Amino acid sequence: NAGVTQTPKFQVLKTGQSMTLQCAQDMNHEYMSWYRQDPGMGLRLIHYSVGAGITDQGEVPNGYNVSRSTTEDFPLRLLSAAPSQTSVYFCASRRTVGDNQPQHFGDGTRLSIL
Amino acid sequence: GQQLNQSPQSMFIQEGEDVSMNCTSSSIFNTWLWYKQDPGEGPVLLIALYKAGELTSNGRLTAQFGITRKDSFLNISASIPSDVGIYFCVASGTYKYIFGTGTRLKVLA
Numbered sequence: 004n005a006g007v008t009q010t011p012k013f014q015v016l017k018t019g020q021s022m023t024l025q026c027a028q029d030m031n032h033e034y035m036s037w038y039r040q041d042p043g044m045g046l047r048l049i050h051y052s053v054g055a056g057i058t059d060q061g062e063v064p065n066g067y068n069v070s071r072s073t074t075e076d077f078p079l080r081l082l083s084a085a086p087s088q089t090s091v092y093f094c095a096s097r098r099t100v101g102d103n104q105p106q107h108f109g110d111g112t113r114l115s116i117l
Numbered sequence: 118g119q120q121l122n123q124s125p126q127s128m129f130i131q132e133g134e135d136v137s138m139n140c141t142s143s144s145i146f147n148t149w150l151w152y153k154q155d156p157g158e159g160p161v162l163l164i165a166l167y168k169a170g171e172l173t174s175n176g177r178l179t180a181q182f183g184i185t186r187k188d189s190f191l192n193i194s195a196s197i198p199s200d201v202g203i204y205f206c207v208a209s210g211t212y213k214y215i216f217g218t219g220t221r222l223k224v225l226a
Contacts, residue, residue, distance in 0.1 A: 007159075036214075045121070045205055045216030046160070053212065061213060093159050100211060103148050103167055108159035 006030065009094050009109035016084045016116050024079040024112050026094030033099045035077040036106065039063065039090040046093060052077055053100050084116045123206050123217030130196055131225050138220040139190040140206030148209035149182050149189040154219075155202045163204075164191070198224050 010025045028035065033054045038046035038061075048061030052071040066088060068080040077096075081088060091113050095106040123140045130136055140149070148167055152160035164175050166182035166189060173180055179192045189206055201224050206217040 038214075038216075043218065045123075045218050046214075047216070048213050051212060059212070095159075095214075103165075103209070105150055105162045105165050106214060108152075108161070110157070110159045 007094055007096055007107050007109035009092075009112050011112060012110070013113045014115070016081075016114065018084060018086060018116060020084050022081050022084060022114075024081075024092055024094075024114070026077045026079065026109060027075050028077075028094075028096040028107075029075065030096065030098070030107070031074060032096035032107075033074065034106075035071065035094065035096045036061070037067070037069065037077070037079045038093045038095065039088075040093060040111075041090050049079065049092075086116045088114065089116045090114060121206055121208055121215055121217040123220060125220055126218065127221040127223070129223045129225060132196060132198060134196055136193040136196055136200070136222060137190060138204060138206075139188060140208075140217045141188040142208055142215075143187070144208075145186040146208040146210065146215075147186070149180075150207040150209060150214075151178075151180050151189070151191045152205045152207060153202050154205065160205060193222075196222075196224050198226050200224050 007028045036051035037049040040046045050069040052058045091111045095108045097106040098104045150165045151163045154160045164180040171182045177194045203219045208215045
């Protein structure tokens with residue numbers, strides 16, 4: 004059972020570079036989301052999707068784009084990386100929005116912007 | 118944005134001791150959850166609470182959903198070294214999870 008798979012696990016970028024963080028789930032979950040975790044803080048929601056073709060902004064969306072062309076995949080794009088985007092990024096999924104089932108999290112991508 | 122107040126921020130305890138942590142919000146939520154995060158990994162669900170007043174156990178862990186729907190607590194009984202990690206409370210809205218800032222637990226053998 005793969006669950007939620009994130010790649011890469013680690014990445015170092017230079018300021019201004021672009022990058023896509025990959026997230027895939029094999030549980031046929033409708034809802035997927037991206038969070039960032041900074042030292043001493045809880046996870047903060049970046050973007051989420053309630054199904055293929057539908058995305059919406061979370062608490063900290065600036066500097067990030069997402070798309071959801073398939074149920075399985077929910078990539079997060081940084082178009083022009085900035086040092087303030089140095090963080091640990093987590094992808095999560097849950098079956099659907101309406102049934103209160105908990106989210107399942109990936110193991111994270113540790114991103115450093117120089 | 119909305120925030121949850123989670124306390125304590127960190128705890129150092131002796132193996133075998135009981136641990137309590139809590140979380141409060143200024144808003145009402147219909148679901149509270151507790152997750153644990155080990156170093157280098159993503160959060161893992163410990164307990165989910167769906168009804169005000171609900172008390173739920175998972176082994177040595179017990180959590181309660183406050184009557185006002187604005188708070189929750191987590192107790193760990195007879196702590197062991199593998200309990201070390203960061204514990205997060207989470208309040209769930211329809212589309213979004215709101216995380217507490219975490220309680221970092223260290224257990225001294």
